[in-house]
Amino acid sequence: MRALVLKEIRSFFSSLLGYTAVAVFLLFTSLFLWLFPGGWNILDGGMANLEPFFAMAPWVLMFLIPAITMRSFAEEHRAGTLELLLTRPLTEGQVVLAKFFGAWAVSIAALAPTLSFVLVAGMLGRPAWNLDLGAVWGSYLGLIVFSGALTGIGVVASSCTMQPLVAFLSAMLTSIVAYFGFGALADFAWLGSWEHAFVQLGMESHFDAMSHGCLDSRDVFYFVAWMALSVLVSRFVLALRRGRVLREGTALLLSTAVLGVVIVLSQLVHGAVDLTAEKRHTLAEGTVALLEGLQDDLLVTCYLSGELPQEWKRLESEVESLLQRMAQASGGRLAFQFVDIYDIDDAQTIGQNEQALFERGLEFTRIAFEDNGRQAFQTIWPGAMISFRGEENPVQFFGSEIPQVDQAMIQGSINTLEFNLASGIRNSTAFESKSIAILEGHGELEDLAMIDLVSTLEEDHLVARVELDGRLNVLSEKLEGMRFRTNRYDLLIVAKPDSVFPEKDKVILDQFLMNGGRILWMVDPVLTDLDSLRQSKETFGVENQIGLYDQLFDYGVRLNRNLIIDPQCAPILLDAGPMGNQRNMQLFNWYFAPLSMPLGTGHPITNNLDPIHFDFVSSMDLVDTQEDVTSTMLLTSSERAKTYRVPVRISSGIVDLDPAYFAEGNTPSAGFAALLEGAFRSHYEQTLPSALRDDPDFAFRSSSAPTAMVVISDGDVARNRFRSDGRVLPLGYDRYARRVVYDNKEFLLNAINYLLQEDALISVRSRSIQLRSLDDARIREERSGWQFVAVGMPLLVVTLLAGAVLTSRRRLYGRVA
Structure with missing residues (x-):
């Protein structure tokens, strides 16, 4: 059998036709990947990966592999050598296997020159070789088993006919139907709950995950089953030609039944290997548990679709890939669709669609991009609507209003996709509203001072204002039969206290946290x-004595008694001196109002938010006082910030500072907000009196259940302003720009939503996925040269191999003659 395999390989590469077929495959692929503009072009995409190649490869292989396999049996039968071949001491099964492995080896050899694409993409990376090689090799393995399945189809087609051309056409059409047909038929929505299972019968759903570097045993078994079934059918066809119908038909049925059992077992007992560097295609355990627990069908309608710039197409592709994995993990409960509201010619209908999406809670982004050297603008909707049991819930993938979007900002959105979608699904399927308590009694912000934020929270949560006054049962209750107390609220908000907390209140807050409260x-x-x-254009800043600093320090954060000034700040309107008979009001930099810029990659709470506005903010430090608590700094100052220690003289004259003042003596990246999450130790673990510790009604808890807190060193971050007529201005409103400029409200809502997630969903972190970009400057300068290398190198390899093999055969057989 080995000799027959080698014969098949030699017969393909012994003629110029074989090399020509491979060269056409490589030329076609190279031109679309490196030369022709469009969505396939790697250089235009700007990312150091080969995903466009692995997305295109199935299309090309469905033409190349039938060309490789069409002569396997058809030519033998037409030339009359098939019967001679079967008279050798080889069974029909061995002959089929030899033909199959020979053709499969040729198809793998045809893929080998494409490894030069890895070389080019690696050398053009920024920095060089920032490719995720694990994803690349995993995708190649997926391509190899996929080509094996196509090879099996080609061998079957060749065994059924005497005409190679007929074998080519039938194999090509069968491959196209096997790959695209099941998914296309499922789009007609006639299968109902069987749609997911029906789609899984096609090759496309199984190859998609493998093409991104994630190898699931179910996908591998699927393609191996195609190969095995193809060999069995080809063997039956050969036996049928020799008149053994009944016996071989029975054997085929039994073998197919055994194969079916193996496939079912592979679906029940399975595993997956994510070869990507950041395990980016593996859903978090919390997401899987959420999806497996769906009790009814859920539909995700994504509106990020249509003709989009490259960076936005990349985000669309990542959303689709994530939704596919989620659909598979849900067992068919989750379905999704992409809708382009601009795919019509009626402007009135488009306007109505835009208004409908806006009223349903989705936000649009107005982007600017270059189109043939000119700046163009486009409105896109980077979000989705989740529909569950007749209710809809919007999910945003991108939040910034900045029109010039770079790859880092898109990467930030990709990092938080799973968290945003999982959070949206959890909110859509939750049956009980979360409860929020707003603390008062210590000089906190009044109702009207944060009415904009509270009104938004009341739309989806139960919100109440509470005063402790030393009463233990305000925040928790002792239920009969329970060892510890049960919190009455899921989240507590402490907003700008200005008086000392009594020790009893501090203990109550501590135990609220210990019992799992956020x-x-x-x-x-x-x-x-x-x-x-x-009034006097001058005041002093003094320490706010509230008695909480030591407690917060024990939890893991130190609030410094200082003020931060920063040239990255909000403006203020001041009188710049006389100008005739009128006041000369001008805008100045108000250094006591720093702006934190969380754009780009980051945590789900802060990712791609516009600037956050602070007033008289202090710095904070993360301290390692809790072993089982993870700390994340969410917001910081700029690199040029400076620190004023208390007591601080605050004067409007600071606007006259020379910018050179910020050139030295800086406090770079001073912390303004931090997230702490994990299992906390009680602040009173060592100091609580034994009588209270042993009181069964008090039910002291020395360590917490998994929980989290967000600490912000500015009490005014949630304060909304008012117009002169008393009307409330939105949180983040800038009176000089006359619109909402700052994302304070979005930041606080993100923080609250994050804190209110279930324990399992909090583990769905922002994945630290590296931005693997190409060197744009180098590409602009050397584009033509690299295009020549990328297109020419695979062809050169094939040409040199063809020349060497054909020359050597000519010399060998010439000498024999």
């Missing part, structure tokens, strides 16, 4: 008298 702290370490500043 806390959002917005604390001013420094108090300022704004009335004095308005």
